[in-house]
Amino acid sequence: MSEPLQLYSYWRSSAAYRVRIGLNLKGLAYDIVPVHLLHDGGQQHSAEYRGINPQQLVPVLGHGHRRLSQSLAILEYLDEMWPTPALLPSTARERQRVRALALLVACDIHPLNNLRVLQYFEQEWNVPQPERDEWVRHWIVEGLSAAEAMVADHPSTGTYCEGNTPGMADCCLVPQLYNARRFGVDMARFPALQRIEAACLELPEFDAARPERQPDAPEKAR
Structure with a gap:
């Protein structure tokens, strides 16, 4: 077993x-x-x-x-x-590209705007909410602008970030776009990322992972 x-x-x-x-x-x-x-x-x-x-x-x-x-x-x-x-593709070049896209989200965007950073701004430096929100939006836009450039018209981009099979990069992209909308980021500047996101969310594996579908999600979020 x-x-x-x-x-x-x-x-x-x-x-x-x-x-x-x-x-x-x-x-x-x-x-x-x-x-x-x-x-x-x-x-x-x-x-x-x-x-x-x-x-x-x-x-x-x-x-x-x-x-x-x-x-x-x-x-x-x-x-x-x-x-x-597989979440990672078969060749070293493809794996490197997928890891680069995943790390862009996980290392360059997310750590600058996760909960503990925002709580530190509030509790230790008394940074007002509008300034905290602007900080989040700035770094999300910086990172997603780079990601958009990396996938738009790239020969390796298919239905998903790399080819026509969803993988690690898509696992990272979709949650980050969810966060971007939470903080009021203008998504119109990211058409390639939104196209990939829409394709992902049509899959039941992505749909079931949505925050509002989790057992600990509050009723108002469902």
Whole structure:
């Protein structure tokens, strides 16, 4: 019998969203373990959760007795444990391009506007909400503008970021566009990214991973 999978997740976490998509694309069954990032001062800061992930972040993938952190490392783990369908393409050049697009989101956009950064601005520097929102929009637009240039009219771009099979880059792109809309980014400047997103969201694996479809999503978000 295969070891069970548990995903420590928050419904609106874009990093957890990436992993939900990856698990769904692999056809893997998993249980959601909700970690509310705002309740009780942030459940990710509890002593119990620090024992699971000392970084106090989601997601964490439980696989048997193992606790695996970092969303992109988890996606690569899934690809190594369950090679088909693959999240990374077959050639080194294609894999490099997919990783570059995924890392653009995960390393260059997301860390500048995730919850702990915005909470630090608010709690330590008293930065007003409009300025915090403008910070988020600025860095999302900077990153997505680069991503748009990387996929628009590129010969390797197909239905999805790389060819006609959804993969790791798409797992990262779709949650980031969800975040962009949350913060009021003008999406008209990103037609290629929106086309790819629309194709992804037609797939049941992406649709089931949407934040509003998660068991811990509040009723008003459903």
